[in-house]
Amino acid sequence: MGLLVEGEWHDQWYDTKSTGGHFVRKDSQFRNWITKDGGAGPTGEAGFKAEPNRYHLYVSYACPWASRALIMRKLKGLEEMISLSVVNPYMGENGWTFEEGKDVIKDPILDADYLYQVYTHADSNYSGRVTVPVLYDKKTNQIVNNESSEIMRMLNSAFDEVGALPGDYYPEELRSQIDEMNDKVYHGVNNGVYKAGFATKQEVYEEEVTKLFNVLDELEEHLSTRNYLVGEKLTEVDWRLFVTLVRFDSAYYGHFKCNIRELREYPNLWRYTRELYNYKEVKETVNFYHIKHHYYGSHPTINPNRIVPKGPELDWSI
Numbered sequence: 001m002g003l004l005v006e007g008e009w010h011d012q013w014y015d016t017k018s019t020g021g022h023f024v025r026k027d028s029q030f031r032n033w034i035t036k037d038g039g040a041g042p043t044g045e046a047g048f049k050a051e052p053n054r055y056h057l058y059v060s061y062a063c064p065w066a067s068r069a070l071i072m073r074k075l076k077g078l079e080e081m082i083s084l085s086v087v088n089p090y091m092g093e094n095g096w097t098f099e100e101g102k103d104v105i106k107d108p109i110l111d112a113d114y115l116y117q118v119y120t121h122a123d124s125n126y127s128g129r130v131t132v133p134v135l136y137d138k139k140t141n142q143i144v145n146n147e148s149s150e151i152m153r154m155l156n157s158a159f160d161e162v163g164a165l166p167g168d169y170y171p172e173e174l175r176s177q178i179d180e181m182n183d184k185v186y187h188g189v190n191n192g193v194y195k196a197g198f199a200t201k202q203e204v205y206e207e208e209v210t211k212l213f214n215v216l217d218e219l220e221e222h223l224s225t226r227n228y229l230v231g232e233k234l235t236e237v238d239w240r241l242f243v244t245l246v247r248f249d250s251a252y253y254g255h256f257k258c259n260i261r262e263l264r265e266y267p268n269l270w271r272y273t274r275e276l277y278n279y280k281e282v283k284e285t286v287n288f289y290h291i292k293h294h295y296y297g298s299h300p301t302i303n304p305n306r307i308v309p310k311g312p313e314l315d316w317s318i
């Protein structure tokens with residue numbers, strides 16, 4: 001694992017010393033938007049019009065943030081319109097790579113060996129982390145956006161007039177409730193598992209893991225009287241929660257020590273996760289081989305021998 005400093009790759013683990021043992025996530029830097037007419041979005045510059053076959057998505061099947069984008073691409077039927085690359089699950093001294101391996105889809109655009117080359121191609125002086133997902137413009141050869149919450153939003157609606165499937169996962173009338181729930185889910189769960197798992201001090205881990213399970217308890221209660229987090233149908237916040245829950249027992253419970261309870265011990269959350277897993281073709285975006293091999297294999301400070309556990313055996317049927 002590493003990062004780019006003025007376009008040069010440095011192999012370096014997260015710095016938690018300067019933050020007292022806490023893992024602090026950095027903001028994504030590429031923030032342009034694809035829009036129906038090519039006008040600027042809520043952030044960034046204009047010029048990225050929704051056109052079939054113009055954009056490419058770089059993801060990791062292991063990564064929950066990338067999976068949000070992958071799920072939206074699937075729900076909106078954009079597979080033919082937005083091409084895809086999938087990195088190798090192992091993230092080592094060169095960060096994400098396109099090294100051959102099970103289910104890897106190489107980079108057809110730059111033929112890069114490493115994802116950081118996509119970043120330096122777009123900005124030869126880039127400084128920062130090299131993360132997935134990355135939404136890339138093949139026409140102008142630049143990164144449009146590398147922030148999954150924004151990529152989800154643009155895929156939700158920008159391509160509606162050029163052949164996307166119907167479905168609005170961020171409906172106008174529910175936006176304020178969705179935003180509020182997104183905040184809880186992001187801080188409490190999506191980033192919560194990382195804050196527990198990457199903590200480097202006992203008291204920080206205990207504090208974070210307790211907070212995580214308090215939010216899971218709250219969500220379990222919330223789902224006792226309703227099927228979805230907000231309103232009567234699935235919205236983006238359900239998919240944002242799903243990507244963490246679907247990894248919970250296979251990766252976070254063991255590798256990140258989020259083990260106060262298994263997800264399967266929560267009847268409502270477990271029912272909900274299985275339902276979303278079986279929704280349309282969403283299960284095709286969930287790759288447990290990549291998930292387990294990435295987490296257990298890529299963090300030597302947590303699991304130095306990189307042994308990947310065989311279990312658990314999960315029954316996803318509904």
Ligand SMILES: N[C@@H](CCC(=O)N[C@@H](CS)C(=O)NCC(=O)O)C(=O)O
Binds near residue numbers: 064129
């Ligand atoms: N805020 C970003 C976070 C993306 C992210 O952290 N992705 C992880 C994989 S799960 C990554 O690529 N990490 C590489 C690194 O931090 O060096 C988003 O939501 O898109």
